[in-house]
Amino acid sequence: MKNIAIIGFGVVGSGVYETIKTNKEILKRNTGEELRVVKVLDIRDFPDHEEKQIFTKDFNDLLNDESIDIVVETMGGVRFAYDYTKQLLEKGKSVVTSNKELVAKHGEEFFKIAREHNVRYLYEASVGGAIPIIRPIACDVAANDIVEVSGILNGTTNYILTKMFLENDSYDNALKTAQELGYAEKDPTADVDGIDACRKISILMSLVTHRKIDSEKVHTVGIRNLTTEDLTYAAALDCKIKLIGCGFVENGKVSASVEPMLVPNNSPLSSVEDVFNAAIVKGNMAGTLMFYGRGAGMLPTASAVVGDVVDIVRNPGYNSAYEWGESAPENELAYEDIVAKFFVCIKEEQLEKAKKEFGDIEIINGVTGLGFVAPKMSIKELDEKLGAIGGAVSRLRFYR
């Protein structure tokens, strides 16, 4: 018998409860133990819950219950979750989380405490919902030098972009539909401004490099300013526009960024539509791998959380494969030093100057201006050239 506690009985927390209950027999077969949720911490009341006796509002009820080995933290936010996680790990309990903000901000601290107490801090559900991506990087691809991890890491924005691209919908309309369907929050900032994707790519690249990539320093652009004209250009270039969390390691330097990118139609990422997520992992031996599935939702996220619980039941001791340490800014590549190919939109009257700066460019006519593919150069150099022609209407990086 393994006793489990849940902190935060919202969408994900209640999904974890349901998964452990529904798949009781399967979990028993897969772990050799019966898993049982014995405590749930939440500030709200659940008087009608079938097991209302397991609910508590006092964190100490969990912390001091020595029968509990594993605690699932699905409350979100940082302040309380940080304190709780720290205390639980120090008490020798393993913690599983779906809280990307917390992992991105304080992961390195928790790994240290977990190591000291020989317990585990796992976070598969913090990136890509149901999609296995943390454990594949830590285990399956462990024989590789991982040179890239990139992907569509946010379902809300992918839904909006899919609507805009396939149905020629405006950004505002697509967002409204996403909100009506429950895919986007009333305040969609965290999704549409790329903050959610930024935390996820930070976690992935921290794991790959074993050094913290500080999400607050990651260059992040959302999808708010994309126009249907951008999408028309993309189609002409045989591409789609996707919000990409893009991480790579080159010459010992690590890069992480989030921005809408032109994804060529021959990339497996281009056919990832609607609320689905997908992550590309490139290893020096494995080549290109892709992991695809539902990046959010009650049960998909719970699937990943309980998968981590299963891992801990099987292997309760600390595992350094999942950790990272303090950040190492000297190993990070500044956004402006990324060398990339861009599509640039300008006004017609800038054409002659653009030709002078960029040489022999092929022009694509848009409705309100025109565009061209700039040759590969550093973003710094690109922006200097664009400054010299009076600035671009917009510029979009190609996913390589």
Place this chain on the structure above:
Amino acid sequence: MKNIAIIGFGVVGSGVYETIKTNKEILKRNTGEELRVVKVLDIRDFPDHEEKQIFTKDFNDLLNDESIDIVVETMGGVRFAYDYTKQLLEKGKSVVTSNKELVAKHGEEFFKIAREHNVRYLYEASVGGAIPIIRPIACDVAANDIVEVSGILNGTTNYILTKMFLENDSYDNALKTAQELGYAEKDPTADVDGIDACRKISILMSLVTHRKIDSEKVHTVGIRNLTTEDLTYAAALDCKIKLIGCGFVENGKVSASVEPMLVPNNSPLSSVEDVFNAAIVKGNMAGTLMFYGRGAGMLPTASAVVGDVVDIVRNPGYNSAYEWGESAPENELAYEDIVAKFFVCIKEEQLEKAKKEFGDIEIINGVTGLGFVAPKMSIKELDEKLGAIGGAVSRLRFYR
């Protein structure tokens, strides 16, 4: 220091050697140990190899070397590989294999011996080359009731089908090109007749159900008889034709089969082209997941083999998550009892009879005959109806 031996220094075996050498530092960081290949067994001579002193033709040199904990078996075939694997496990050494035929035929025996000696028998590389699929099923998705595992499990046939579909090439021409490029063997039987895919789906469904699915009893049809006309019908149905290893569990019964299937363009499998492989896993909580990458090749396959080696260095003790036992025919669904939707091709003169048997069908005109989508029914019932109209020219199952 972990000493490793390799049996069979062909494409995969030499890739394993190269991976361990090239990624030495990464492997050290990821396992805490230095991995070293100390013996290679092969009947051939490698007089020019930089470490020619580690080669041997005598199996006992490996078996009796107590410094070797992990042996990689990449020799292929069954006869010798079976004996070697058994003896190694009995001697308390863990074995990692890429040999799908051996795993499919004798896995259950090896798991039993591995359990008795508290060592491991791992086989990630036997399915899907570089693509993580065995460990995801055993670990990442362990909180799920897995209801389906299906996929494009053979790169050679997928390459041929891609050529036929995108370039309107004939089967014979496409096969010839595949042979010229080294994607297909001189004798392509194992690939084009679906034998390779059959072993892989058998392994996957054995793992999912923990009972052996005997590959020799799996209904298997290859791609030899597909015509460009079949592909034209597929396009008209908004589908592609892919060779699918299809496994599912329904009402407690397990089904495994291999056949060319009509894959709707909105399925993520439909955009998997060329030599790439992809496997779909459906769980009752996770929903649809897909794992995509290179299904063959020296280094991609070695990536998976060495990933298993890393797993064993980290967790050397037996792990029941990867095992299956003897087959349980009473839990297997016969092919003819599968309920599915089919596309049926007939000759024009059969149309009236077909309408009588199948009711209100919508006709699609081909070049040499015509076709229609039969309503969902058991394959037995379908074949009875087809018998009553004098047999079909061909029939193709829809991937659901």
